[in-house]
Amino acid sequence: MATMTETKPPASRRTERRSTVGLRRFVFHLLLTAAAMVMIYPLLWMLSASLKPLDEIFSDPGLIPSTWEWGNYAEGWNTLPHPFEKYIFNSLLIVAGAIIGNLVSCSMAAYAFARLRFPMRGMFFAIMLGTIMLPIHVVIIPQYILFNNLGWVDTLWPLIVPKLLATDAFFVFLMVQFIRGLPRELDEAAAIDGCGYWGTYLRIIMPLCMPALATTAIFTFIWTWNDFYSQLIYLRDVDLQTVPLALRLFMDSQGQTSWGALFAMSIVALGPIFGFFLAGQRYLVRGIATTGIK
């Protein structure tokens, strides 16, 4: 008992130590908050600028508009050849096709890589990993010629069909990693109960893969919604323009005169990503942490 009381530091030293720790922690939080503010300020400012009158965008770095110009949103929505919902609809069509394509095709390939034995599996797996790193710029020109010959330029097919063919190998890899972590005993139990490969895939693996599927769906949404390069190349028709293309059109045609409306539509474009970020952050972080790709 005596030794125990002796090892305790005197009360005064303890409180002194606690207060320096508290101070350090306070300074830490202060610095972190300052850094976070710098990081996030441009976003907040854009949100406020979307509600500011034009002259204030160029004169007031603050966040509170003097008058709330909700009209910016109405103006931006209707200023392009089509009302903005048309572009949102086009974007959503592509996004929906891409998500369905990636979920089905990538999970099928991943099941084969993770669970089935077949000749040259190692080689195919290495090729699959290699294609993750392949720049789109290397294949885009022949792809364009191919889709042009098929008459698919100025349709949505060039943006959806590749997803149905598991060309986003990143997600194959993500799901292979995930399926490898599932106990094989489940497959064997299913096989003993008379489940074939398709049954095992559909009834055992897929339900257990929900977290990986959610990660895939969220990332596909964000990447496709944000995608600019391939939409720029394949969609020249005004009726097929998507949200990023519409924003670019907006900026080049009248961005200089109606920044408020342009920012308003930019906020509309970022909204869904922000929503997914809030709702699916867990899956996003998991996806990055296991595979390392934004």
Next chain:
Amino acid sequence: MTDNDVAVVRPEQRSSGAPPEPAAGAPAPEPARARRGIGTTIKSRERWAALSFMSPWLIGLLAITIGPMVASFYLSFTDYSLGYGEWVGGENYQRMLDDPRLLQSIKVTAVYTFVSVPLQLAAALLLALVLDRGLRGMSFYRSVFYLPSLLGGSVAIAIMWRQVFGTEGLVNQVLAMFGVQGEGWVSHPDYALGTLILLHVWTFGSPMIIFLAGLRQIPTMYYEAAKVDGAGVLRRFVSVTLPLLTPIIFFNLVLQIINSFQSFTQAFIVSSGKGGPADSTLFLTLYLYDQGFTQFNMGYASAIAWLLLAIIAIFTALNFLMSKFWVFYGDND
């Protein structure tokens, strides 16, 4: 969000291209006692199943990836344009040497990559180290720092950047409060690339998340042992954290270099698709787009695409070669 939500990073799995093996401890897959006939039917059934599961991916590989790659290589030796093209041998590659815009675009891409990637990774590592201390509200800060990297690739952010660094933009408004008259950053040839570099650094969130996951993997016993030996904070960082984190640093480095060589959207939007002012933001990818899809010199554009691939491949290979000298994979294997 709890700590458990960050999934385990297994660097040895991520960095190796090794074929997937059955999980350790899984029972031997072949039913040894089965008669040969049954064994082979099972085997061939499994192969057919594999083929059917793989078929979308295989078709995609051939039609969307490998086929176009081969075609692109062939096109790079032709003067293909809008349906017509003849074999011109190495002329496209010859032409590059006398093309000032191409040389400029290589320079711009190189400066962009080799300035922005180290800065971005340094910011990511610094913030990861700070957030790893288990402060209260850590997941909030992590979200705030991560958000820009989700949004950063979008057209909307590029539009915002253009205004923020414009003549009357947010940055200059703030500078004016301190009595400084700022430049029109995005319209000045000396600074335009700098704003794009800053935009890239701003998206340090995703490498930061990877660093955080890597820091979690360092066993606390190493720190305890170092403490017992009298190592201070700095010493523990230099001798424990840094060496054990080198595989993650290497991984982030490879990935970010590959990514930044391919940047397109931000430069395209900020410069209205022209790579200006005075070609100061003319990324290789922008020049490729200009040649291939504006002027329809698809043969030459294919040659540029292969140049890009070669540059990326060379730097990735160099990265791997140099990794032998600084990446620490543990000495138990």
